[in-house]
Amino acid sequence: MSSEFDLIDAFLAPFGRGTGVVIGPGSDCAAVEPARGQRLVATTDAVVEGVHFDLRRFSPEDVGWKALAVNLSDLAAAGARPRWFLCALGIPRKQRAEAVARRIARGMAALARQSGCALIGGNVSSASEWSVTITALGEAKRPLARTGARPGDALVVVGRLGDAAAGLRPLPHASGARAQRRPRPLVREGLLAARFASAAIDVSDGFLQDLRHLVDSSGVGAVVECSSLPLGRAARSLPDGMELALTGGEDYALVLAVPRRKLAALRKVVDCAEVGRILRGSGVTLTELGQPRPLPRRAGFDHLK
């Protein structure tokens, strides 16, 4: 196995230097220059081998891309502009670890470039399995949170549901495989939506479960009309596509609560689907073509079960 320091050099190679970076990777700490009048928005999320990915199905480049994507999706839900990130790697004591790390970096750097987010620091440790834990930092004047949804708000989805779960099936549709391995964080859409929405969350654990987090945090309820949900192409091709859209997870779509009077303005700038509304009360109920539809037994993903 290569030394820690060779591996770090190999990992850093494909990344460019970001803006506002005073001290980049290589010192004990990074230092950056936050913009005036902006809040600093921070999130951390990990992908772990055997839990979130499997190197027989994912290329190392996919792993690097996805590790950053899931964090950028959180920034998107807050309506924040990605600026910088730190990356902690867990590396198994195996042959060719440096080659795998190099490829993880390559996938991560491709998304970092696209999204204007610079790697400023990190850590490596040996561990039983590969893991990539990223902390992403962004900026927003008025960051969105899960709280803030009001009765009467429209419930809106940006992006597609069900494809990431469809991508885990044998011989998946191309759109499902892509959604699972190379999810596209809706950063631009989140930045635009933040001007209109009262609350937001991204769909990481399953639409229903994440919507429940949003309504619980806001102290409201919601009703969802299932026929309005924007199923992805892979989900639409499966008999249980609606189930996957409701509970599948990892779609990295955005769920927004939007005051009615702002809905038309939002629609002009972001392609989105109105899927229901926020109500007084609590919990989520489903309808299908206006008729009550029972809730699925399992709402989404629990990372410890």
Added chain:
Amino acid sequence: MSSEFDLIDAFLAPFGRGTGVVIGPGSDCAAVEPARGQRLVATTDAVVEGVHFDLRRFSPEDVGWKALAVNLSDLAAAGARPRWFLCALGIPRKQRAEAVARRIARGMAALARQSGCALIGGNVSSASEWSVTITALGEAKRPLARTGARPGDALVVVGRLGDAAAGLRPLPHASGARAQRRPRPLVREGLLAARFASAAIDVSDGFLQDLRHLVDSSGVGAVVECSSLPLGRAARSLPDGMELALTGGEDYALVLAVPRRKLAALRKVVDCAEVGRILRGSGVTLTELGQPRPLPRRAGFDHLK
């Protein structure tokens, strides 16, 4: 095993709310209000079961304390004031995981309170072993880095060397056990030293190895007089204490390069030892009572070996 969301609630319980926190734990992202005219300083570091700790020797409270301490030590080396942190947990699928997580949180919260650093977000994932990956955020007007040491600077150590390694020996001296399980990050000392030092690093991987990082990054060399090194009490009680001080790691002392003219002023505010000087050239040489001393075969810890 308890659900992800119960475990998160249990983990968050002992932490207070920090200052400058706009959105705390519980949304997709945290949001904070950085102070004007300060650089944001960021670092990430992980502690992994079986690599950095062993639950037969460490209590879960020790693990939580140490995971935060190693990050605060990096902020200390940058001369930054700790403000906020995020914590990603890797949790094995075991009985009583929630109880262990609760105890990790308790140890971490004790140090968070002492150091004025607030937990603002995190993540949980199942994994093969326990791991705690923290990203700490601080603020500094003029953060120190490894670069910046100049020939002629005095080489200064704040804190004690060798005790953490001594603490891994059977039946360790109390001072060694404490240094290993509850290292005290030198935050106050780092803040004071930043007014005088030209470069700094903390001793995480071993004094010699970390000093080499500092001189390599600064493009200089250094000579160290071993008899001036501030050995801790546990290291002093061992026949190979000097070896441990040079290569042992995890001491979380600070190594500073300080312009000669500022040394007296630094000594007035921080208890420190002058241990050598920065030279033109490259590499580190050792003397003992003025005579050359050979370098140890191994300079410090490699996280992948």
